[in-house]
Amino acid sequence: MVDDKKVNQVDDEGKGYGGGKGYELPLLLFAGFRTLIDRLHAELARQGHPDLRPAHGFAMQAIGAGGATASEVGRRLGVSKQAAGKTVDRLIALGYAARTDDPADARRKLVRLTPRGFDALRRSAAVFDELRAEWAQALGARRLGELESGLRTVVPPDAFRLDAAGWLGGS
Numbered sequence: 001m002v003d004d005k006k007v008n009q010v011d012d013e014g015k016g017y018g019g020g021k022g023y024e025l026p027l028l029l030f031a032g033f034r035t036l037i038d039r040l041h042a043e044l045a046r047q048g049h050p051d052l053r054p055a056h057g058f059a060m061q062a063i064g065a066g067g068a069t070a071s072e073v074g075r076r077l078g079v080s081k082q083a084a085g086k087t088v089d090r091l092i093a094l095g096y097a098a099r100t101d102d103p104a105d106a107r108r109k110l111v112r113l114t115p116r117g118f119d120a121l122r123r124s125a126a127v128f129d130e131l132r133a134e135w136a137q138a139l140g141a142r143r144l145g146e147l148e149s150g151l152r153t154v155v156p157p158d159a160f161r162l163d164a165a166g167w168l169g170g171s
Contacts (some may be wrong), residue, residue, distance in 0.1 A: 036131055043127045049120050051094050057124060059087045060117055062162050063097060067112035078163025096120060 037054050044052050062068065062076035062084075074084030088111050091097040096117035102108035113121070136144045 036128070039131055040124060040127050043130075044120065044123060047123055049123065052096075052120060055087060056091060056094075056096065057121075058162050059084070059091060060096060060113060060121055063088075063091075063111050063113055063117075065113070067100070067110040069102070069108055069110060073111060076162050078161075091117070 041052060041054065044050075058077060059073060062073045068076070070085045070088050071081050073088060074081045077084055077087075079087075088097060088099075091111075092099065094116075095114060097111050098114050099109045100112050102110045132144070139147070
């Protein structure tokens with residue numbers, strides 16, 4: 001539940017949360033997302049990936065299985081080349097990615113995931129499966145399936161993008 005003291009939310013009727021008001025839907029969706037991501041990172045830390053942050057997961061997805069240039073990572077994330085470069089540098093320092101020569105163009109450097117990076121992504125997928133199972137247990141498999149189906153109905157197919165950080169930051 002959202003703490004009224006921590007949220008700058010105007011409620012002109014003074015009734016607070018729980019009334020099915022429009023502003024509550026995005027807050028609940030975001031809180032659900034945040035809950036899943038926080039639980040994921042706590043488990044990844046327990047499994048040997050304590051330095052990973054949510055931005056790193058988006059960046060590793062942007063790098064992809066085939067690798068990408070820092071500029072491509074920036075475009076995919078919706079951030080500047082410099083911001084992408086900082087994130088890539090951090091992933092390299094943590095052992096999740098490495099810079100390599102681009103076999104198609106000797107002037108370019110590709111960022112590629114390392115075995116540690118692929119391990120983190122595999123573990124993330126497994127943890128998300130576990131978290132989904134917990135939600136199915138709490139809500140019931142049918143209700144969770146209906147929730148997912150309903151969201152697929154209202155969320156456009158092209159909404160699955162990696163540029164959340166840039167979007168939230170106003171880039």
